[in-house]
Amino acid sequence: NAGVMQNPRHLVRRRGQEARLRCSPMKGHSHVYWYRQLPEEGLKFMVYLQKENIIDESGMPKERFSAEFPKEGPSILRIQQVVRGDSAAYFCASSPRTGGGNQPQHFGDGTRLSIL
C-alpha cells in the first residue's frame, strides 16, 4: 500500500509485556507519522518524527509510549507494560521533505495489536 512498510501486521501480547511496532517510510520520504485507530473510530494522531528528531508528540500518551526514527533503520513505536486498552490498529504514514505547500501522507497497512 503506497510503499510504506509496517511490521508485524499482527502482534499479540499479554498484559505487562512490551510491544514494538516498526515502520519503514516510502523511499525518499523523511517525515513519519504514527496514528492509532480504535474500533469504529477514525485515526488519531500520535506523533510526528523526522530522522533523529521528534517534531510533535502531542498525541502520545504521557506514559508507556515512546517513538523514535533513528538515522539508520525504521521508525519504532514502543509500548511498555501493555494493557487491554492498547488493543488497536496502529498506522504509520510518511510524506516527502517539502520545500513549501502541502503534501499528502501515505499510509502503511498497519499493525493490529491484540492484548490478551
Add this chain to the structure above:
Amino acid sequence: DQQVKQNSPSLSVQEGRISILNCDYTNSMFDYFLWYKKYPAEGPTFLISISSIKDKNEDGRFTVFLNKSAKHLSLHIVPSQPGDSAVYFCAAATSGSARQLTFGSGTQLTVLP
C-alpha cells in the same frame, strides 16, 4: 471534542449514480483537507485533497468541494462503481501544525451493482 465530523456512518448508492460523502469541521484554522479510502485490513489510501484557497478540486471521477463559510466539504464520486465500496475518511490539517491530520470517524460507502 470532535473537530472533524462525518455524520453519516453509512451510505448506499446504485452503481452508475453519484455518491456524495459529507464532512464538517469546527476548527477555522484548518486550511488543508484530504479524503482517504480504506478497505478492511489495509491502510488508508489517499484520494484527493484541497487547499483552503480553492473551493473545488477534481481528479477523474472524484471531486472535492469546500465551503469555508459553512465549514463543510464534500466528496463526489461519479459514476460510482462497486469497487468504490469502502470506508471514506475526511481529514484536515493546519499549515502550522507540523501537518498532523485530524480524521473524521468515516463513512461506509456501499455501491450496489
